[in-house]
Amino acid sequence: MFTVAPARTLAPATHRSPRNGVSIALFGLGHVGSAVAGLALEPPRAARWPFRITGALVRDVHRPRPTGNAVARTSAGDSLLDPAPDVIVEALGGLEPARTLVLKAIERRIPVVTANKSLLAVHGDEVFAAAAATGTPLRYEAAVLAGVPFLGTFARRRIAASFPSFCGVVNGTTNFILTEMAASRSYSEALADAQRRGFAEPDPSNDVLGIDAAQKLAILIRHFAQCSVRADAIEATGIAGLWARDLHHAAAFGGAIKPVVAAAWDGVEVTAFAGPAFVPSSHALARIDGVQNAILLRGAPGGDLLFAGPGAGPLPTAATILDDVVEAIEDVETRTMDGGIPDVRAARPEAPVTGWFIRLTGAALAAGPDISGLLGAHGVRLRRASEEEVHDGRTAQWLTAYPCERRRLETALCALGAATGCDAFCVRELT
Amino acid sequence: MFTVAPARTLAPATHRSPRNGVSIALFGLGHVGSAVAGLALEPPRAARWPFRITGALVRDVHRPRPTGNAVARTSAGDSLLDPAPDVIVEALGGLEPARTLVLKAIERRIPVVTANKSLLAVHGDEVFAAAAATGTPLRYEAAVLAGVPFLGTFARRRIAASFPSFCGVVNGTTNFILTEMAASRSYSEALADAQRRGFAEPDPSNDVLGIDAAQKLAILIRHFAQCSVRADAIEATGIAGLWARDLHHAAAFGGAIKPVVAAAWDGVEVTAFAGPAFVPSSHALARIDGVQNAILLRGAPGGDLLFAGPGAGPLPTAATILDDVVEAIEDVETRTMDGGIPDVRAARPEAPVTGWFIRLTGAALAAGPDISGLLGAHGVRLRRASEEEVHDGRTAQWLTAYPCERRRLETALCALGAATGCDAFCVRELT
Numbered sequence: 001m002f003t004v005a006p007a008r009t010l011a012p013a014t015h016r017s018p019r020n021g022v023s024i025a026l027f028g029l030g031h032v033g034s035a036v037a038g039l040a041l042e043p044p045r046a047a048r049w050p051f052r053i054t055g056a057l058v059r060d061v062h063r064p065r066p067t068g069n070a071v072a073r074t075s076a077g078d079s080l081l082d083p084a085p086d087v088i089v090e091a092l093g094g095l096e097p098a099r100t101l102v103l104k105a106i107e108r109r110i111p112v113v114t115a116n117k118s119l120l121a122v123h124g125d126e127v128f129a130a131a132a133a134t135g136t137p138l139r140y141e142a143a144v145l146a147g148v149p150f151l152g153t154f155a156r157r158r159i160a161a162s163f164p165s166f167c168g169v170v171n172g173t174t175n176f177i178l179t180e181m182a183a184s185r186s187y188s189e190a191l192a193d194a195q196r197r198g199f200a201e202p203d204p205s206n207d208v209l210g211i212d213a214a215q216k217l218a219i220l221i222r223h224f225a226q227c228s229v230r231a232d233a234i235e236a237t238g239i240a241g242l243w244a245r246d247l248h249h250a251a252a253f254g255g256a257i258k259p260v261v262a263a264a265w266d267g268v269e270v271t272a273f274a275g276p277a278f279v280p281s282s283h284a285l286a287r288i289d290g291v292q293n294a295i296l297l298r299g300a301p302g303g304d305l306l307f308a309g310p311g312a313g314p315l316p317t318a319a320t321i322l323d324d325v326v327e328a329i330e331d332v333e334t335r336t337m338d339g340g341i342p343d344v345r346a347a348r349p350e351a352p353v354t355g356w357f358i359r360l361t362g363a364a365l366a367a368g369p370d371i372s373g374l375l376g377a378h379g380v381r382l383r384r385a386s387e388e389e390v391h392d393g394r395t396a397q398w399l400t401a402y403p404c405e406r407r408r409l410e411t412a413l414c415a416l417g418a419a420t421g422c423d424a425f426c427v428r429e430l431t
Numbered sequence: 432m433f434t435v436a437p438a439r440t441l442a443p444a445t446h447r448s449p450r451n452g453v454s455i456a457l458f459g460l461g462h463v464g465s466a467v468a469g470l471a472l473e474p475p476r477a478a479r480w481p482f483r484i485t486g487a488l489v490r491d492v493h494r495p496r497p498t499g500n501a502v503a504r505t506s507a508g509d510s511l512l513d514p515a516p517d518v519i520v521e522a523l524g525g526l527e528p529a530r531t532l533v534l535k536a537i538e539r540r541i542p543v544v545t546a547n548k549s550l551l552a553v554h555g556d557e558v559f560a561a562a563a564a565t566g567t568p569l570r571y572e573a574a575v576l577a578g579v580p581f582l583g584t585f586a587r588r589r590i591a592a593s594f595p596s597f598c599g600v601v602n603g604t605t606n607f608i609l610t611e612m613a614a615s616r617s618y619s620e621a622l623a624d625a626q627r628r629g630f631a632e633p634d635p636s637n638d639v640l641g642i643d644a645a646q647k648l649a650i651l652i653r654h655f656a657q658c659s660v661r662a663d664a665i666e667a668t669g670i671a672g673l674w675a676r677d678l679h680h681a682a683a684f685g686g687a688i689k690p691v692v693a694a695a696w697d698g699v700e701v702t703a704f705a706g707p708a709f710v711p712s713s714h715a716l717a718r719i720d721g722v723q724n725a726i727l728l729r730g731a732p733g734g735d736l737l738f739a740g741p742g743a744g745p746l747p748t749a750a751t752i753l754d755d756v757v758e759a760i761e762d763v764e765t766r767t768m769d770g771g772i773p774d775v776r777a778a779r780p781e782a783p784v785t786g787w788f789i790r791l792t793g794a795a796l797a798a799g800p801d802i803s804g805l806l807g808a809h810g811v812r813l814r815r816a817s818e819e820e821v822h823d824g825r826t827a828q829w830l831t832a833y834p835c836e837r838r839r840l841e842t843a844l845c846a847l848g849a850a851t852g853c854d855a856f857c858v859r860e861l862t
Contacts (some may be wrong), residue, residue: 039590
């Protein structure tokens with residue numbers, strides 16, 4: 001009927017009342033690190049305590065920084081752990097040296113705040129176990145929906161958190177690109193615009209291939225389903241294969257194509273996917289446009305909940321990190337932000353059964369082969385079909401199909417290709 | 432540059448580790464109280480601790496209840512405070528005996544969880560002062576957007592909370608009615624339907640007159656602007672004067688009419704209003720339909736944030752109350768949920784300067800008087816105008832006007848009425 005949290009070894013409840021300000025060691029002084037330093041040095045009036053940056057770990061101490069000389073720089077990370085600051089903020093990104101430094105801080109029971117998706121997705125088991133074993137606060141509110149506080153809220157509120165599924169738009173870069181493509185711009189035009197505006201990296205692979213989304217999804221699954229899944233075991237698809245016409249036909253079918261993540265779980269199985277999906281216009285995520293991010297928590301005792309706001313950007317991320325710093329210090333119980341629940345179990349994420357949005361292209365399409373019959377013979381039932389269009393000398397047609405497994409769809413499309421010579425591109429439907 | 436929270440007199444940090452379950456005295460066993468009891472007796476597996484109801488205060492101990500005999504009933508509230516339960520849940524609603532019992536519990540340093548909007552709006556100064564003076568947790572997450580956790584989140588996260596304005600849809604009953612009216616149903620049909628479905632009380636005055644919304648607005652202003660305002664000093668208008676045609680023309684003007692609350696503040700002044708408003712379709716609140724509630728927090732360091740979900744209903748409210756119970760017990764620092772900020776100042780809520788949505792009716796309208804000129808002479812500039820329509824023998828026309836003070840608009844409409852004999856009905860525009 002209920003789970004009683006078992007007693008854990010806790011660090012002594014040395015609640016710090018930081019009269020001289022909260023001392024922060026800052027690992028990394030890039031876009032996010034500099035924004036953290038800037039906001040820490042001039043926080044909003046409402047901030048509960050003053051902040052003090054004890055120093056920042058950088059690769060090149062001589063490179064000029066936006067923070068000037070207000071923040072002492074060092075290339076020796078260990079020096080920032082001794083004497084121990086109140087909190088370390090890890091804003092390096094990537095796996096190393098972030099992992100080693102975070103583990104060292106946890107070993108010394110120095111609370112850690114990080115926004116590092118890769119670290120938590122790849123080394124989550126190790127890092128969370130270390131935090132739990134030492135009773136060290138580990139907070140990561142900015143790792144997903146960077147500007148929107150919700151992870152910590154649900155860690156504290158276990159009844160609200162007892163929902164069985166969620167879906168979300170957690171990557172602003174691809175949401176911006178698909179929003180632009182819905183206005184008839186090509187993928188490459190939209191990507192170039194995103195890069196010009198600073199929404200996409202010069203190498204956009206992590207975003208457009210769905211890697212960033214899959215890592216955030218793995219973090220969300222750990223947080224809400226108490227399951228440890230490998231990010232690279234989640235079905236993740238990129239957006240590079242999409243045409244502006246796909247977005248057009250999605251709209252004609254009464255929806256939009258959005259870069260989503262989705263997961264559902266019961267005691268046995270976790271299903272999950274990350275990638276572009278057809279989202280009916282009645283769905284709350286259909287209206288999350290541009291760089292906005294959102295998460296829809298479904299089936300909670302209180303009903304479905306939507307949280308939306310900025311998912312990235314130095315200032316939103318820095319504001320969230322500094323609020324995490326204060327929460328890490330105030331949490332006398334030094335719970336890690338996953339609610340201290342120790343029974344995270346490993347799980348293999350299964351691909352869900354969903355409807356599909358399909359684009360067929362091929363010379364033979366114009367001759368009107370019995371697509372419905374050919375797919376139906378393999379158990380794939382079509383729902384809607386567009387008129388045919390000619391693009392670059394090839395006929396194209398858009399379809400939607402009723403829910404089926406990916407394998408069944410792929411077998412059917414393979415057989416269709418063999419019979420008619422047409423190519424297929426498909427994305428899932430989010431319901 | 433920053434505010435250091437002054438030391439306060441705190442109760443001894445007697446952190447309870449409730450191995451035998453959290454004991455709850457329940458004041459009130461109506462819809463919400465019964466749902467709290469039901470959920471407490473069979474909580475979701477994820478609940479951190481078991482709950483135990485020590486008894487429930489009811490007016491009539493003999494009336495049968497949905498909880499049967501699982502909850503002991505008494506008509507003597509004081510008996511539930513001695514021996515002291517871990518927490519009291521106040522689900523009586525209304526001012527008395529809720530106020531007296533809550534103050535008694537606070538005096539005995541028993542944490543209080545309440546969803547009572549009237550109590551907090553009318554007696555907030557007294558109740559919060561008592562909680563602060565004794566260091567007793569007082570939580571009210573379910574008082575606004577009952578099923579959506581956000582108040583406690585921002586009490587803990589002061590940087591995210593440093594925004595200067597918000598707006599929201601905080602009354603599900605009127606949102607349901609206006610959503611139905613947008614589908615061409617009359618006000619009375621929509622109200623009757625809301626009553627049939629249990630969304631509206633037999634006496635719907637509190638909702639349809641805007642009293643409930645103004646009380647929630649006063650609670651939000653205290654929470655976010657640290658200002659104590661009287662709910663009955665806030666400009667609040669009801670929805671009973673609206674026609675289905677108003678909703679139709681709002682849609683034709685590219686928006687919707689929604690029952691909103693809005694507030695903005697700086698160091699000097701608080702502006703606020705509650706009532707139906709024209710909301711452009713690009714606004715996040717324009718798409719909050721039916722009984723859904725939402726709040727849009729604007730201008731935070733992280734950017735605008737939207738939180739949406741169920742705003743009422745026994746189960747969402749009960750789930751939020753029980754999560755508050757756990758948070759109240761875990762908060763060793765026994766901060767009240769307003770963040771313990773003692774410098775709440777009294778303020779008079781001013782009416783804001785906004786655009787307007789106007790319906791004119793009158794026999795003379797068909798003759799085409801120079802409405803634009805007559806209003807313009809009083810400094811009211813029109814933006815859009817509909818075609819004229821005839822309803823019940825009277826001509827009607829819909830207009831929107833650029834932002835101006837209510838007094839200016841009313842003077843102009845009064846002069847127009849004197850010149851042409853036409854009547855005016857207007858609601859604010861939310862931007």
